[in-house]
Amino acid sequence: MAIFNGTDLVLKVSPSDGGGDAKLMHSQTVSLSINVDTIDISTKDSSGFRDLIGGQKSFSLSADGLMDFAGVAGDTEPDELFTQAMNRTAVTFIFGLASPATGDYTYSGSGFITSMEYSAGTEDAPTYSVSIEGSGTLTQNAVS
Numbered sequence: 568m569a570i571f572n573g574t575d576l577v578l579k580v581s582p583s584d585g586g587g588d589a590k591l592m593h594s595q596t597v598s599l600s601i602n603v604d605t606i607d608i609s610t611k612d613s614s615g616f617r618d619l620i621g622g623q624k625s626f627s628l629s630a631d632g633l634m635d636f637a638g639v640a641g642d643t644e645p646d647e648l649f650t651q652a653m654n655r656t657a658v659t660f661i662f663g664l665a666s667p668a669t670g671d672y673t674y675s676g677s678g679f680i681t682s683m684e685y686s687a688g689t690e691d692a693p694t695y696s697v698s699i700e701g702s703g704t705l706t707q708n709a710v711s
Contacts, residue, residue, distance in 0.1 A: 571664065578630050579661040580699075582643045588661050591697075592642035594632035599662045599674060601626045601705065626676065626701035628660060634685065634693035645685070645695040652680040657702060667710040676705045 578597040579588040591597070604622035638644045651658055658680060663673030678701040687693035 575664050575666070577663070577665045578628060580643045580648070581659040582647045588659060589641055589643045590665065591630050591632060592639050592644050593635055594630050595694075596632075597628070597630045597662070599626065599628050624705075626678075626705045627681075628662065628678070628699040628701070629697065631694055631696035634687070634695050645683070645697070648680055648683060648695075648697050652683055655679065658699060660699065669710055671710045673708045673710065674705055675708055676701055676703060678702045 576597060577590045578594060578599075579590045581588050602625045604625070605619040606622040608618045608620055609616070610618070632645075634645060636646075648658075650656075656679075657677045659675070659677045661673050661675045664671055667673060678699040680697060681700045682696075682698040684696045685693065686695075
C-alpha cells in the first residue's frame with residue numbers, strides 16, 4: 568500500500584433503514600482512534616520504575632461534514648444517524664479507502680453514536696459532526 572490522498576479515506580456507516588454500509592454524506596474529516604489501557608503491576612522489586620501490562624482495548628470514530636437535507640442516494644445522511652442515536656441503535660461501520668485494491672485493508676466493527684452536533688454560522692456552510700464509541704471487536708480486513 569502506497570501513501571495516498573486523505574480524500575480517499577472514508578467512513579461507511581449502516582443507514583437507519585438497515586441497508587448495507589454507505590459512506591457518510593459530504594464528509595470532510597474522518598478518524599479512527601484505537602486505545603489500549605495499561606495495568607500497573609509495579610512492586611517494590613521494580614527499582615522505582617513502573618511495570619505495566621496491556622489491559623482492555625477500545626476504539627472510537629469521529630467524522631464531520633457538510634449538511635445537505637436533500638440527501639444523496641447511496642450515502643448515509645446525518646438524519647439517519649440522528650434516528651439511530653435517538654433509538655440507541657448500534658451502527659456497523661467500515662473505515663478504509665473508498666475503492667480499496669488488493670493488498671489494502673479496512674477496519675470494521677460496530678458501536679453506538681455517543682454525540683452529534685449540527686452547526687451553522689452566519690454566511691457559512693452548515694456542518695455536522697458525529698462520534699461513535701466502539702462496542703465489541705475491531706477487525707482489520709485484508710482486501711484480496
